[in-house]
Amino acid sequence: MQEGEDKMATENNNNEDASDRWVAYRPDLKILDCTIRDGGLVTGHHFKDDMVRRIYETNIDAGVDYVELGYKSSKKIFSSDEFGKWKFCDEDDIRRIVDTDTPNVRISVMADAERTDYHEDILPKDQSAIDCVRVACYIHQIPIALDMVKDAVDKGYEAMMQLMAVSVVQENELNSALKAVAKSPASAVYIVDSFGSLYSEQVRDLTKMYIKAMEGTGKDVGFHGHNNCQLAFANTIEAIVAGANRVDATISGIGRGAGNCPMELLVGFLHNPKFRLRPILECCRDVFVPLSEDYDWGYSIPYALTARLNQHPRAAIKMRASDAPDDYVSFYDQISQEE
Amino acid sequence: MQEGEDKMATENNNNEDASDRWVAYRPDLKILDCTIRDGGLVTGHHFKDDMVRRIYETNIDAGVDYVELGYKSSKKIFSSDEFGKWKFCDEDDIRRIVDTDTPNVRISVMADAERTDYHEDILPKDQSAIDCVRVACYIHQIPIALDMVKDAVDKGYEAMMQLMAVSVVQENELNSALKAVAKSPASAVYIVDSFGSLYSEQVRDLTKMYIKAMEGTGKDVGFHGHNNCQLAFANTIEAIVAGANRVDATISGIGRGAGNCPMELLVGFLHNPKFRLRPILECCRDVFVPLSEDYDWGYSIPYALTARLNQHPRAAIKMRASDAPDDYVSFYDQISQEE
Numbered sequence: 258m259q260e261g262e263d264k265m266a267t268e269n270n271n272n273e274d275a276s277d278r279w280v281a282y283r284p285d286l287k288i289l290d291c292t293i294r295d296g297g298l299v300t301g302h303h304f305k306d307d308m309v310r311r312i313y314e315t316n317i318d319a320g321v322d323y324v325e326l327g328y329k330s331s332k333k334i335f336s337s338d339e340f341g342k343w344k345f346c347d348e349d350d351i352r353r354i355v356d357t358d359t360p361n362v363r364i365s366v367m368a369d370a371e372r373t374d375y376h377e378d379i380l381p382k383d384q385s386a387i388d389c390v391r392v393a394c395y396i397h398q399i400p401i402a403l404d405m406v407k408d409a410v411d412k413g414y415e416a417m418m419q420l421m422a423v424s425v426v427q428e429n430e431l432n433s434a435l436k437a438v439a440k441s442p443a444s445a446v447y448i449v450d451s452f453g454s455l456y457s458e459q460v461r462d463l464t465k466m467y468i469k470a471m472e473g474t475g476k477d478v479g480f481h482g483h484n485n486c487q488l489a490f491a492n493t494i495e496a497i498v499a500g501a502n503r504v505d506a507t508i509s510g511i512g513r514g515a516g517n518c519p520m521e522l523l524v525g526f527l528h529n530p531k532f533r534l535r536p537i538l539e540c541c542r543d544v545f546v547p548l549s550e551d552y553d554w555g556y557s558i559p560y561a562l563t564a565r566l567n568q569h570p571r572a573a574i575k576m577r578a579s580d581a582p583d584d585y586v587s588f589y590d591q592i593s594q595e596e
Numbered sequence: 597m598q599e600g601e602d603k604m605a606t607e608n609n610n611n612e613d614a615s616d617r618w619v620a621y622r623p624d625l626k627i628l629d630c631t632i633r634d635g636g637l638v639t640g641h642h643f644k645d646d647m648v649r650r651i652y653e654t655n656i657d658a659g660v661d662y663v664e665l666g667y668k669s670s671k672k673i674f675s676s677d678e679f680g681k682w683k684f685c686d687e688d689d690i691r692r693i694v695d696t697d698t699p700n701v702r703i704s705v706m707a708d709a710e711r712t713d714y715h716e717d718i719l720p721k722d723q724s725a726i727d728c729v730r731v732a733c734y735i736h737q738i739p740i741a742l743d744m745v746k747d748a749v750d751k752g753y754e755a756m757m758q759l760m761a762v763s764v765v766q767e768n769e770l771n772s773a774l775k776a777v778a779k780s781p782a783s784a785v786y787i788v789d790s791f792g793s794l795y796s797e798q799v800r801d802l803t804k805m806y807i808k809a810m811e812g813t814g815k816d817v818g819f820h821g822h823n824n825c826q827l828a829f830a831n832t833i834e835a836i837v838a839g840a841n842r843v844d845a846t847i848s849g850i851g852r853g854a855g856n857c858p859m860e861l862l863v864g865f866l867h868n869p870k871f872r873l874r875p876i877l878e879c880c881r882d883v884f885v886p887l888s889e890d891y892d893w894g895y896s897i898p899y900a901l902t903a904r905l906n907q908h909p910r911a912a913i914k915m916r917a918s919d920a921p922d923d924y925v926s927f928y929d930q931i932s933q934e935e
Contacts (some may be wrong), residue, residue, distance in 0.1 A: 457796060457833065
């Protein structure tokens with residue numbers, strides 16, 4: 258994307274009155290589907306090839322811009338006996354799914370800082386069906402994440418930055434991080450609400466802050482929400498209205514804990530004629546209704562309680578998998594009293 | 597509430613910066629629990645006395661301001677063989693639940709325009725345990741609704757106006773209606789998103805419009821949301837931030853179709869020390885987890901599809917009760933192709 262276009266899109270948005278915003282659409286807005294990647298945190302990254310291919314094809318039919326197939330995790334740290342293959346995204350596995358002749362969708366993978374052997378496992382672009390590497394890091398991992406971004410871009414990929422758990426980052430540290438990202442070759446930087454604890458006004462403020470920090474660089478700002486407080490879709494809309502041009506969603510909202518922004522809600526909301534809702538509804542019916550019988554994801558009260566304390570949802574995930582998944586009071590007492 | 601206080605509360609809110617808004621609280625904000633009333637649309641208004649009493653006591657413990665026990669529906673129109681007693685809220689039924697010595701909670705009932713024999717069935721206040729009559733109407737029923745408000749106030753009650761289905765009301769008609777309400781003796785007027793189709797920005801704009809129309813009258817503006825697009829809680833927050841001082845919620849989000857703003861999320865969000873979360877969590881665990889095995893409520897895709905078309909959810913409710921509750925595609929095709 259050109260720098261001028263990017264700036265104009267944001268300015269136009271800020272100048273529109275409310276009625277314009279709902280009826281118009283932003284041509285630059287790009288959706289990334291992370292159904293397999295974030296949904297892998299629910300299934301242990303086990304998905305059969307036909308399911309992955311169905312999700313890939315659904316996204317092409319729906320006009321979604323990016324499909325994220327999983328993580329590029331280190332096999333030195335994580336055992337391929339324990340985790341499914343979409344935690345590693347080997348080139349052979351990706352090539353069994355992806356039709357590299359399809360020009361209108363980009364394939365991304367997520368590379369976690371300190372959990373990826375990026376020098377070895379991210380191949381030069383001309384040897385890979387991957388188009389984009391999304392580097393995920395916590396605030397203290399910014400230096401290594403920037404090296405990973407540079408490595409990916411040097412190898413020929415698009416690279417994006419995902420600064421996780423932004424709800425616990427101090428504002429001065431965040432400003433420093435964004436300054437460093439602005440100088441990097443990343444194409445976009447995402448606001449990542451890992452704990453699902455942001456309210457819409459905070460999302461608006463953060464989006465404006467990120468956009469300001471990226472001003473003049475041509476970089477997009479993105480948003481990745483979690484549904485702990487039934488706010489993933491609402492916050493995604495707020496980020497869009499505030500000028501974010503990249504948003505993440507998953508079909509049927511599958512994702513860690515309370516899940517992500519549901520693709521069917523997002524595409525139903527957007528007026529961009531390139532996006533189509535019907536293929537996503539088909540996939541919900543055919544794939545995710547049966548899958549929901551085997552796996553538990555989506556909003557429930559314990560996720561709202563960890564979000565309220567601005568905590569990682571791992572205690573809630575553990576509680577939901579226990580033999581008392583609905584004992585909200587004991588869980589509330591436990592997490593409220595922890596020192 | 598005094599007129600001056602009301603105006604100040606709104607102005608203060610508009611002048612606060614974002615960080616203030618999340619950390620501070622608005623002493624004037626009042627929550628109305630409509631668990632039995634809107635939940636009655638799920639259960640046919642059948643609730644056992646011990647469940648109603650538990651919900652009443654939970655709200656007292658939680659510091660909630662109003663408890664709405666049901667409708668005052670006409671027995672000439674609706675059969676008490678078909679519907680449960682909370683569709684009629686006979687004085688004897690209410691008195692079995694309510695401890696009239698408890699000063700810190702107000703009892704409300706809903707009176708639908710053209711469905712209530714208000715002259716006969718709303719008793720003089722000194723013969724009733726009810727404190728507040730909420731008059732609900734569609735735009736064309738404004739004249740009769742205003743007569744019902746006057747009747748209730750003349751009899752000694754607080755009265756509020758609920759203008760339903762605001763998402764299909766033309767702006768000039770809405771302005772006329774609000775002018776008439778401003779002259780009425782109602783204490784508050786609610787924005788009612790009956791179809792669950794409003795996005796947060798529309799809620800902000802409507803809230804500001806309602807507040808402006810009520811300026812100088814001392815009347816509060818309220819918001820009643822539905823969760824068709826997972827936005828009931830988000831929209832309720834937006835209304836509060838925009839200056840609404842009355843909000844509705846239901847425990848566990850029970851309510852017609854996709855349900856309402858969950859009380860547990862709302863109280864978890866508010867910082868007012870008078871509200872307490874733990875009793876609500878107890879009630880969710882003890883009452884609503886078992887109830888959810890017998891009744892279907894809460895978000896699912898068909899509700900988002902009717903909301904997207906700005907339609908009443910009745911087609912989605914019927915579809916969810918059919919033998920193909922997950923055939924989203926046929927439902928989408930059906931409602932998209934209807935002429």
